Amino acid sequence: MAVRAGRQLLAIPGPTNIPDEVLQAMHRPAVDIYAGPLIALTDSLLQDLVKLFATAGRSYIYIANGHGAWEAALTNVLSKGDKVLVLESGMFALSWGDAAKRLGVDVEVLAGDWRHAVRPEQVEARLRLDAGATIKAILAVQIDTSTGVLTDIKAIGEAIKTVGHDALFMVDTVASLACVPFAMDAWGVDVAMAGSQKGLMTPPGLGFVAAGERARAPHQRADLRTPYWDWSVRDGESHYQKYAGTPPEQLLFALRQALDMLFDEGLDNVFLRHQLLAEAVRRAVSIWQKGKKIDFNVADAAQRSNTVTTVLLGEGFDPRLLHDYCNFKCGVALGRGLGKLNGRAFRIAHMGHINAPMILGTLGVIEMALRALDIPHGGGGVEAAIEWLTDSVKA
Numbered sequence: 001m002a003v004r005a006g007r008q009l010l011a012i013p014g015p016t017n018i019p020d021e022v023l024q025a026m027h028r029p030a031v032d033i034y035a036g037p038l039i040a041l042t043d044s045l046l047q048d049l050v051k052l053f054a055t056a057g058r059s060y061i062y063i064a065n066g067h068g069a070w071e072a073a074l075t076n077v078l079s080k081g082d083k084v085l086v087l088e089s090g091m092f093a094l095s096w097g098d099a100a101k102r103l104g105v106d107v108e109v110l111a112g113d114w115r116h117a118v119r120p121e122q123v124e125a126r127l128r129l130d131a132g133a134t135i136k137a138i139l140a141v142q143i144d145t146s147t148g149v150l151t152d153i154k155a156i157g158e159a160i161k162t163v164g165h166d167a168l169f170m171v172d173t174v175a176s177l178a179c180v181p182f183a184m185d186a187w188g189v190d191v192a193m194a195g196s197q198k199g200l201m202t203p204p205g206l207g208f209v210a211a212g213e214r215a216r217a218p219h220q221r222a223d224l225r226t227p228y229w230d231w232s233v234r235d236g237e238s239h240y241q242k243y244a245g246t247p248p249e250q251l252l253f254a255l256r257q258a259l260d261m262l263f264d265e266g267l268d269n270v271f272l273r274h275q276l277l278a279e280a281v282r283r284a285v286s287i288w289q290k291g292k293k294i295d296f297n298v299a300d301a302a303q304r305s306n307t308v309t310t311v312l313l314g315e316g317f318d319p320r321l322l323h324d325y326c327n328f329k330c331g332v333a334l335g336r337g338l339g340k341l342n343g344r345a346f347r348i349a350h351m352g353h354i355n356a357p358m359i360l361g362t363l364g365v366i367e368m369a370l371r372a373l374d375i376p377h378g379g380g381g382v383e384a385a386i387e388w389l390t391d392s393v394k395a
Contacts, residue, residue, distance in 0.1 A: 004331030011362045012335040013145040013175060013308040015197040015204050016352035018254075022201055025257035026250040033247055039239045041252055046242075048259050052177055052267075053192050053210040055184040060234055062207040063248045066174045066195035069207030070099050073170055073193045075224040076231050077215050080104035082136040085167070087123065088112035089151050090144030091339035096172060097139060103224055108135070114340065117151040117303040124159040127167070136218070137168040137191075142176040146338040148310035148347065149298050150180070157188030168215060174198060177208075178262055179274045179307045179351045190214045196251065199307070201258040201353045205251050271306075276392050277350045277359045278306035280385040284363045285311055285348075288370065290378030293317060297345060307351035308335065312344060317375050319346045325369040332365040356389055 010017050031038055042061075049059035062068055078084070083106040086097035094109065101107045110126055112118060118140060127135070138160065142153050153171055160169055170191040173182050177192075178199035184192050189212065196206035211219070211231060219231055227233060228244050235241075262270055282304060288294040293314035298304045313319045319337060323346060326332045335347030348366070350359055363382045370377045 002329045004327075004329060006331060008327075009332045009358060009361060011349050012333050013198065013347060013349040013351065014195070016199075016201065016349065017354065017358070018203060019201055019258070019261065019353045021261065022254045022257045026203075026254045028250075028253060030249050033249070034239065038247065038249065038252075041256060042239060042242055042247070045252065045255060045259070048263070049208055050210060052182075052259075053173075053184045054182060054186065055192075055210050055212055057184070057210055057212040057215070058231070058235070060209045060211070060231060061243065061252075062209070062229070063205065063243060063251075064207035065197070065204055066172075066193070066207060067099065069174075069193040069195060069209055070096050070172070071103070072207065072209045072229040073191050074100050074103060074105065075222065075226055075229045076209075076211070077168055077170075077191060077218040077222050078103070078105055078137060079221065079223040081106060083108060083134050084137040084139055085110055085126065085135045087118040087138065087140040087151070087156070088114075089118050089141050089149050090114055090147035092144050092146055092172065092174075093139070093141045094339075096141070100139070105224075114147045114149075115297060115299045117149050117300070118156060120152065120155040120159040123156050124163055127160065127163040127165045130165065133166055135165070135167045137170050139170050139172075141172040141174075142182065143180070143305040143307050145175045145308050145335070145347070145349075146310070146341065147297055148305050148308045150303050150305040153182070153189065154187040161188055168218060175305070175307050175351065178267070178270060180271055180305070184210060185212060196255060199352050200255065201261070202254045203251060205248060206255060273355075274306045274351065276389065277354055277356065278304075278309070279392075280356075280359055280388050281309050281348055281350055281363065283384040283388045284367070284381030285309060287379070287381040287384045288367070288377040291376035293376045297341065307349065309348045309350070310337070310341065310345050311348065312341075313346065313375070317373075319343065321373055322346055322366070322369050322375070325372060326365050330365040330368065332362055334366070356393075360385060
């Protein structure tokens with residue numbers, strides 16, 4: 001017997017749940033790609049993206065997922081043989097470095113342990129050893145969804161500035177943009193990228209890159225530039241050049257609606273909503289921990305992200321059984337462990353179009369699954385989440 005009829009609830013860290021208003025915005029005929037309304041739509045989106053990234057630089061929209069946006073960021077400022085320093089915080093940080101390596105870039109990894117955020121002092125120490133300024137760029141992920149760790153981008157930017165190193169600071173905000181604060185210019189970030197399918201509440205298929213002033217000179221000499229990703233081409237006067245061809249109209253309609261919803265709520269309120277709901281998840285996991293078979297992947301509570309919580313499951317218990325029970329019995333899809341956490345963890349996403357009933361429902365289903373599968377856990381995790389929200393959201 002199952003109780004999963006109805007809409008599936010996505011508790012995976014991308015794609016996230018898409019608001020009905022965004023789905024409805026897509027459900028309209030295509031329009032003339034050369035006409036004024038679509039040109040105005042593009043202009044409004046590019047202007048609002050730089051607001052989200054908090055930069056005085058330029059933004060670019062690509063018909064691509066986050067991997068495409070990685071490549072766009074890399075190819076526009078690097079040349080073959082350039083050296084980059086990858087700050088390891090999980091699988092996606094390493095994967096961005098792997099993408100650079102496959103493009104012909106020399107990649108060095110500043111090793112991390114997947115249970116802690118990148119340590120700014122280690123970044124500073126490594127840069128001080130680079131007397132010849134061989135490192136041309138530093139790659140970091142603000143929130144790595146494989147681990148659930150939040151890296152302090154502001155502190156790393158300050159460490160780079162303290163050393164006086166000229167390397168470009170490049171940041172992946174796929175799982176953080178429009179969910180937690182990000183201040184590109186104020187934090188010393190030169191290039192940032194994101195995707196549409198997480199905090200931006202839009203279907204997968206759009207990638208975004210923001211480029212600051214310091215990225216312009218390396219861009220001019222970069223030999224990895226290709227016609228599709230090239231900023232110089234997309235900076236052309238023709239609207240057609242903004243997408244290197246036909247615009248993805250329905251996705252643009254969706255993004256416009258999603259951004260309107262975010263700005264109507266107010267970004268500070270969006271960030272607070274994510275913080276409150278994330279803490280509700282953490283309160284529940286803290287109770288489940290008492291059975292000594294469940295633990296947070298991120299050891300330091302201050303480094304646990306507000307968009308995804310990665311939960312370790314003790315030896316002898318298969319998280320795939322938990323996933324299957326939650327999904328096929330109850331209609332809640334949880335994230336699976338990735339990379340070296342495969343078969344050891346499950347992930348609870350709490351980003352984008354998410355609210356209290358979604359979170360409490362997800363936690364209730366997980367606690368139901370823990371009981372049904374006889375996984376030792378402390379009872380009352382959902383109650384702890386409710387108590388937290390009750391104390392935080394006053395009448």
